[in-house]
Amino acid sequence: MDQATSDDVTVRARSLLGRVLHGHGAAARITEVEAYGGVDDPASHAFTRTTRSEIMYGPAWRLYVYRSYGMHFCANVVTGPTERAAAVLVRAGEIVDGIETARSRRIGVKDVALARGPGNLARALGLDLDDLGTDLLSADGVRLGDAPIDPPPVMAGPRVGVSKAADVPWRFWITGDPTVSAYRRSPRAPR
DNA sequence: TAGGCGATGACCT
DNA sequence: GGTCATCGCCTAC
Numbered sequence A: 001m002d003q004a005t006s007d008d009v010t011v012r013a014r015s016l017l018g019r020v021l022h023g024h025g026a027a028a029r030i031t032e033v034e035a036y037g038g039v040d041d042p043a044s045h046a047f048t049r050t051t052r053s054e055i056m057y058g059p060a061w062r063l064y065v066y067r068s069y070g071m072h073f074c075a076n077v078v079t080g081p082t083e084r085a086a087a088v089l090v091r092a093g094e095i096v097d098g099i100e101t102a103r104s105r106r107i108g109v110k111d112v113a114l115a116r117g118p119g120n121l122a123r124a125l126g127l128d129l130d131d132l133g134t135d136l137l138s139a140d141g142v143r144l145g146d147a148p149i150d151p152p153p154v155m156a157g158p159r160v161g162v163s164k165a166a167d168v169p170w171r172f173w174i175t176g177d178p179t180v181s182a183y184r185r186s187p188r189a190p191r
Numbered sequence B: 001t002a003g004g005c006g007a008t009g010a011c012c013t
Numbered sequence C: 001g002g003t004c005a006t007c008g009c010c011t012a013c
Helices: A003-016 A055-056 A100-103 A118-125
Strands: A020-022 A027-036 A063-068 A072-078 A089-096 A152-156 A171-172
Touching: A003 A027, A003 A089, A003 A171, A020 A089, A055 A072, A055 A152, A063 A118, A072 A118, A089 A100, A089 A118, A089 A171, A100 A118
Parallel strands: none
Antiparallel strands: A020 A027, A027 A089, A027 A171, A063 A072, A072 A089, A152 A171
């Protein structure tokens, strides 16, 4: 993709850090994200257009939920524009509301780890396939809060878990935040 | 319709 | 640090 489009994708990903994602009975301040470029990013689900990835080709600020490894759900924010199919994977967050609900979904886990990792975050917030396509700017239900007044300090690094384009530094996290998940390279990614 | 694989997490040492 | 369970999707036949 061209430089301007690439910049746009990463700017939108960074802008999600520090915003609050409201789920079902719990909410998390987003501390870690990964950007996916869409139609020309080989690591993106939208690289091949299928029924599953169709939602990403639609308007921005919709929720894209998919099932991974059979049992985990991962939540993405479609960042648009239409037909570009860019999206941001929400990898980790800090529970800021409904912590008792989140704890009840994640028995025996320390508070700092309640929403650490994309599968865990979706579980703590109660997100699943029923939330696919939700408009995150709507007034109630699953939604995204306003951007923080003071943007948090951000660091960038390679994406986790992807076997293609693993060296693209499109993972962003809030510097020093304890809820950020540990980096682990995909065993399938060529070095 | 069958086979391979994965944007993971949990557990073990 | 390392290993492995697990099952819905995608692709090729």
